[in-house]
Amino acid sequence: MTVRGVDRVAPAIPALPAGDVRQEAFERALQTQVGKSMQVAVLARLADGSFLVRVAEQNARMALPAGTQPGTELPMTLVSTHPRPAFQQAGAGQLIHPTLVQQELPGLRAPGTAALAAFRAQLAPAAEHAGADPRNAHVSLSDAGRTIARILSSGQQAAGEAASIRSTTPLTGPGTPEPARLAQALEGALAQSGLFYESHVAEWAEGKRPLPELLREPQMQRAVADGASKGMAAEADPAAFHLISQQLAAHENGRITWQGQVWPGQDMQWEIHKDAPEDGPRGEADTEPGWRSGLRLRFAGLGEIAATIVIAGDQLHIQLKAESGDTGALLRARSGELVAALGAAGSPLASLDIHSKQERGGE
Structure with missing residues (x-):
């Protein structure tokens, strides 16, 4: 009986855990660079579609545009450091957040083109040609992980982009609306958008939200219309892809946009987002965003x-x-x-x- 040997397992590059001293040092080093342009060296495209970069003498992942070429350097402006570092690429509107990788990559401590050359020297020819990190070649995902990946890739939004809710019908009827009724309609437009569906289900389970309100949300309407068996197969529904992507964007960026008519003929764009605190000492009144x-x-x-x-x-x-x-x-x-x-x-x-x-x- 012949037993086949185990292939070498090449681990993925994990992100730093929350509160890691390297992450804190990275953020402190960037505090004096807010508003300045920095060169970001693109080292490789990773298997998950993100990119390995060298920024501020640290190795990090970044969600760069799909057409970005490994081996290049991108000028980016550091927009803020709170609540976490955010960069903006020239000519692009979205913010890009670097995530430091945990393991040290030998030879990549040099900045700029020296780091690019050092990384290319570590790549196998086939992997270099594909622009992928060979250490991810043996990484596999579970069925659940692949399902989530399909949903994210199908409904993916640009980094930093707000979750956008578009209304096709006016919130109120013709004429000047009553302020209280208009405020209630705007609140309902957000609450019934589906972005907060899971938290509303939890409230309903605790008796804090009536079932008729839950039935107005798109996830529940889809389940009722299609039947429970099909309604559970979210991975087969493009509309579900988009909604899940919006939920993740809202959670990630703390930003929601509503567009539509508040009354017939009156268009409005409305945005709500967390107001990031400014740099400097924070008092007790500033503990909440x-x-x-x-x-x-x-x-x-x-x-x-x-x-x-x-x-x-x-x-x-x-x-x-x-x-x-x-x-x-x-x-x-x-x-x-x-x-x-x-x-x-x-x-x-x-x-x-x-x-x-x-x-x-x-x-």
Whole structure:
């Protein structure tokens, strides 16, 4: 009886565990580089579609565009370091987050082209030609892992892109809507989008959410329409791919965008995201992240108005930007009514900034 020998197992390159001192040192080293351009050396395309790069003298994974070529250097701007480092590639809108790899790769401590040459020297010819990391050649995924990979690849969004909800019908009927009813409709547009379905199922199981609300969400509607057996086969449904991708994007980026009509003929774009804290010492009031909500509306008589609302702890800040100077002056003249209304509602303003594009240089 002949027993075949075991092939050499080449492990995948794991990410650093949370709280690792190397990750903390990496973030400290980048704090003085915010806003500056840095060269990122692309060493290889890994088996999972991400890329192994050399940045700030560290080896990391990055989710770069699919057409990126190993062996090149990319100029990237460091946008922020909190809550984690974020880079932006020239000409691209999305943010890219590096994840340090755990194992040391011999010969890759040199920066730039020296690191590229050192890495290419370690690659087998076939792997170098394919642009893949040979250490991932023997890595296999479970059935569940392959299913998740198919879902992610089918509905993948660009790194840093907000989860976008598009409404095909107006939230309210014609005419000026009642503020309370419009607020309720906007809340329902987010709550029933399916982005928070699993947490809503948990609330329903605890008796905190009624079943009729759960039945309005797309996952439940799909299960009811298709039958339980087909409804469970999410990997066969392109719509499910897209929704799962949106859920992951919302969780990863803390950012959601809603686009649609608030009433017939009135388009609106609304975005909600975590307001990243600024660098520097943080007091007790800054332990919880703030939230920023922004929307854009275009009115027939006033032109475009952009509103930004920031909630930080128990403080409320509002910024209004008008398209024209006349509209900006009108908003300032009526600002007292807004301040009084919010105060009466129990949400006093901490600050109110009203300006026009002309006053801020067309920003």
